[in-house]
Amino acid sequence: MYQTSIKNVSFAYAPGDRLILKDINMEVAEGEFVSILGQSGCGKSTLLRLLAGLETLTSGEIQIGGKPVSGASLDRGIVFQDYGLFPWMTAGENILLALRQRFPKRDKKELRGIALRMLDAVGLEPSVYQKLPKELSGGMKQRCAIARAFGIDPPVLLMDEPFGALDAVTRAKLQDLVLELWSRQEPKKTVFFVTHDVDEALLLSSRIFVLGQSPGSVIFQCSLPADRRPTRDTQFEDPELLQLRNTLIRSINQDVAARIAGRSEQ
Ligand SMILES: Nc1ncnc2c1ncn2[C@@H]1O[C@H](COP(=O)(O)OP(=O)(O)O)[C@@H](O)[C@H]1O
Ligand SMILES: [Mg+2]
Structure with a gap:
């Protein structure tokens, strides 16, 4: 089983520099579609680069399939914006x-x-x-x-805002494509999908983590069982999902507001 285990991960780009990520913990089962949401600059790409083995952890541990991540590997495919x-x-x-x-x-x-x-x-x-x-x-x-x-x-697919540069229609088509490719395979790939688009995360994911900033840490997380996932037609109808959508938007915005007010440390 390709369990992904991120334990107490902290990261700075250079020794002694400010931490970009602090105490990140995620346990992700094989076949989950995980979205990582958060404002620009909160460390989403950095977390993906750590999962890809392109950067070295400052502290903590990442294991994929029971093995510590060390360097890039064909076990992990990457799709960039x-x-x-x-x-x-x-x-x-x-x-x-x-x-x-x-x-x-x-x-x-x-x-x-x-x-x-x-x-x-x-x-x-x-x-x-x-x-x-x-x-x-x-x-x-x-x-x-x-x-x-x-x-x-690859058993694990890392996608960093893959549709960020595309127009809305193309974006919707490619979201459907990725969801279809992912769902028809068994065993399913574990996907880590970085986005700042709440609706995109809700359409695609079985798990959502929201990262706050300075340093980046998980400030909210939720699971969406397959039978609760919205479709493009129902995404703005189900009251429970709308509530979750609001909660996600609010948790991202609160983090932004806190930073504007200068309350969070830099
Ligand atoms: N190679 C790097 N060296 C130093 N700092 C970096 C580097 N790459 C990104 N950063 C900093 O790390 C923080 C998080 O960046 P990033 O992971 O790209 O955020 P996101 O993908 O959420 O927009 C930002 O403050 C950014 O300036
Ligand atoms: Mg990024």
């Missing part, structure tokens, strides 16, 4: 590069087949394989990044 595609490679080559690292023993033809299957799974034409990122729209680039992340099939 800026797509993370190499601009000089075609969309297909970008996906192939990741697949080759993940499946070093398979031949190129087989990997090309997987890449084309993944493009299809994210709703892209096979012709996209030959296109450079600059020839694709933002939504298409993010579909390629999602195809790559699901193609290497």
